[in-house]
Amino acid sequence: MRFVFVDRIVGADPGRRIETLKNVSANEDVFADHFPGYPVFPGALVVESFAQACQLLIAMSHDFAEIGRLERLSRVAFARPIRPGDQLRIRCERRTGGDAWALDATATVDGVRVAAAVLEYTLERSAPGTGAARQAERLRVLQRELEPASLALAPRGSAAAAPGGVDE
Numbered sequence: 147m148r149f150v151f152v153d154r155i156v157g158a159d160p161g162r163r164i165e166t167l168k169n170v171s172a173n174e175d176v177f178a179d180h181f182p183g184y185p186v187f188p189g190a191l192v193v194e195s196f197a198q199a200c201q202l203l204i205a206m207s208h209d210f211a212e213i214g215r216l217e218r219l220s221r222v223a224f225a226r227p228i229r230p231g232d233q234l235r236i237r238c239e240r241r242t243g244g245d246a247w248a249l250d251a252t253a254t255v256d257g258v259r260v261a262a263a264v265l266e267y268t269l270e271r272s273a274p275g276t277g278a279a280r281q282a283e284r285l286r287v288l289q290r291e292l293e294p295a296s297l298a299l300a301p302r303g304s305a306a307a308a309p310g311g312v313d314e
Contacts, residue, residue: 151195152202155292156235163239164203166292168195168253172230187228192261193219196251199238200265204247205285213282214247214267222263228255238265245269 156165170187177185197216204214228234238251247267253260272282 149194150198150288151191152198152236152288152292154294155202155289156294158203158206158293160203160207161240163237164199164206165238166195166199166202166236168234168236170228170230170232170234174230177230185230187230187232189222189224189261192224192228192234192253193222193263195234195236195253196238196261196263196265199236200247200249200251200267201281202285202289203238203240203249204267204269205282206289208269210272210282210286212269212271213278213285215270216265217268218266220264220266222261224261226258226260228253228260232260234260 151168152166153169154167156167158164172185174187176188176191180186180188200216201214204212232255234253234255236251236253238249241248241250241264247269249265249267250262251265252262270278272278
C-alpha cells in the first residue's frame, strides 16, 4: 500500500469484524484540489479506507497466509461530506461464512453514519515470492504498527512507552 488510510486498529475479532480509525487531517494533499475553499474528503478514499480495513481483517483471520482481493463493490452510499478534522470510525463486519468474504462497511463521525458499502473478496494464497506474499507482509507490519497492544507492550522507558519517549 502506497497510501495508508487506517490510522489505528481499535479492535478486531478475526473472522468476524474489525474497527479502525482514520483521522482526516487538513494537511492531506487531496485537499489542495478537492475542493479549494470547501475541502471534502473524496468518497473514493473513504472506500479505500473500507478496503484497507477489510484487507487487514481477512489477512489477520488467515494468519497472513491468505489475503483478500476485492472482487465487487456495491451499495455504496454517502450521507454527508467528510471534512478536515473529522475522525472516521470504520467498522467492517463479515456477512457470510465459509469461503465467501462479503463485508458490510460503515463509517461514522461522532456517532453519525456518513458512509456505507458492501465489499466482496476472493482469497489469494500468499505463496513465497509472489505479490500476494509481499502484500501479506505489508499487512502484517501495518497490523503490528496500528494495534493499541503494540504500544502497551513496549517496555517502560522505551521511545514507544509514552508520548515524546519520556515516562510519565
